[in-house]
Amino acid sequence: MTAPPNSSAYDAYKCSSIRWLEKIPSHWGISRSKHLFSQRIERAKKEDVQLSATQAYGVIPQDQFESMVGRKVVKITLHLDKRKHVEVNDFVISMRSFQGGLERAWAAGCIRSSYVVLRPLKELDSSYYGYLFKSKRYIEALQSTASFIRDGQDLNFYNFSQVDLIFPPYCEQIAIADFLDRKVGLIDQALSVKERQIELLKERKQILVQKAVMLGLDPNVSMKDSGIEWIGEIPAHWVIKRLKYVLEERNERSKTGEEPLFMVSQVHGLVVRSEYHEKAEVAASNVDNKIVFEGDLVFNKLKAHLGVFFKSCIPEKGIVSPDYAVYKRKAYIDDLKLLEYLFRNPSYISQFVVRATGIVEGLIRLYTSELFDMPVPVAPSDEQREILRFIEKVSEKQDKAIVLLEEQITKLKEYKSTMINSAVTGKIKVPGVVEPERQDLEMA
Known part of the structure; x- marks a missing residue:
């Protein structure tokens, strides 16, 4: 995928000691992850609301998650005092974090005790690290730190601490996050439009098919x-x-x-x-x-x-x-x-x-x-055949349109992923970022 428009490379790069990155901008820092984040070990407070850690929405109130997905989640009513307290802009390591990155907390509250809660130790921009922790390269690095007996087992602070992190200047963290907020927002809007178009095409196809089989074509x-x-x-x-x-x-x-x-x-x-199911369990006979x-x-x-x-x-x-x-x-x-x-x-x-x-x-x-x-x-036999030919023609037309939209969605998602990876790792310099002069770097 090509770099996003209005972006360019930094003037100078240096070799990175981070195993999941080759080069980073010369003025960016490198830090052990445990020097940027520590475990929050506070127990739940009486006024804490229950939170849900989700890959799609981050860490949000459980009631809000239920309304977004349209279904109830079982609430824990016993031993709430043993749950962990979470503050806004903390990050949570859940059992599924190895699949989709760490989850940013958008609300304060409490979460199950089996999760690891990370609190920032330095002045850093949670929006930037939210994108970094969801980037493909970081997730791959996180996955490499553990051998799972089953999905999600034993992903903890030790795993997190094994992956060193980049530390751009604070002002650049903000600039990168703002750039991605704008661009990702536009891409997500385009994705929503195309997904809605697919829904409408499927609905249209269903209406035409059902009308044909129930009422005929005339x-x-x-x-x-x-x-x-x-x-x-x-x-x-x-x-x-x-x-x-x-x-x-x-x-x-x-x-x-x-x-x-x-x-x-x-x-x-x-x-x-x-x-379709090469390894699926089947009956003995x-x-x-x-x-x-x-x-x-x-x-x-x-x-x-x-x-x-x-x-x-x-x-x-x-x-x-x-x-x-x-x-x-x-x-x-x-x-x-x-x-x-x-x-x-x-x-x-x-x-x-x-x-x-x-x-x-x-x-x-x-x-x-x-x-x-x-x-x-x-219907009479000849009309039955006409109806089936009509449905086949409608299905072919609608399905082609759906496939085209699905291909566009795939390309947009690939572009979004590439843009996030490129911006957070410094492969591109986002608009508004001003690099230090080379002599300032040498003096530093």
Whole structure:
């Protein structure tokens, strides 16, 4: 990636004794990390609010985090006095810090005792070190200090102290942080716009697909009441059929278990498991698993709350878990891909949940008898083919646009990462920074 506009290199560099950096500006200092930060060992105060350490938002009040992510986090009510006190602009080493850098505290409060709290020892700019601790080169250096038995284990002050730090002049720390605040803010705005565009494209695609399978393609067609309240009106020349007349359950079982094992992926559809989960745990024996043929409709009965049905487009016979249901075409619907689209309609998903057996979401099961009792709108065969061609064309167009936006997002994120790394390590000189004269450096 190229350097950001309006930036340049420093006039003079020196070799760095820091193993994760080669060269730094000549007038920058190098310090042992424990000389810049020490552990804060204060226990929680009575008035402290509970904090959450997050990679996305830093260390913020737990209530604020809950509102941002839209879900509740279990609050600790016992032994609060044993939690650690945190001040604004401290940094926290959490169990996941080795994945995404140290977390800056944006609020004062208390945090779980297993975390390490770092307090600044010198006059330094927390915004600058916030960027430094999130830079790719620093995270790689931090990762190299420990051998983890499992993710996040034993990341502590010792690990932090093994990574020496650069120490630019205080005024430059502020200038670099201000520069990055502006540039990163603009990039994040652009990312948000593109991510929203992707959401809108997906919503648009879903609307067009659902309208096609429920109402057809002719906006001027005469309509009639389907007789089913949650389906509503359908084209007058369509009919309503119960699924027991459309589908037939396939109960053929594997005698050897040697056929390719299939699985349902909400992103990729029905796929060969080994191609997506090479090391995934599988049953000791696949004997008596259900057989699937190309063109069959496959459904994980335990995922009724998601309504995930997929037609098999795999040109070979395979097997699926006994927890899956396999259906073959019986009559009226020529291509079961049409039902795959239809069953993603919110009205059908709601009916799946209502008709399923179970209490806890994720553990409810939709039985074939309940599924087969459900009605579906059926168009003439030639119209079914037209609808599928339309959906294929719409999907191709929307998916191309989404891929293009995803590529732009990837490039923006790479640019953002490169810019942060370059600015905090001195590879570029940000606007407003004035270097000391060479003679001043030599006298120093």
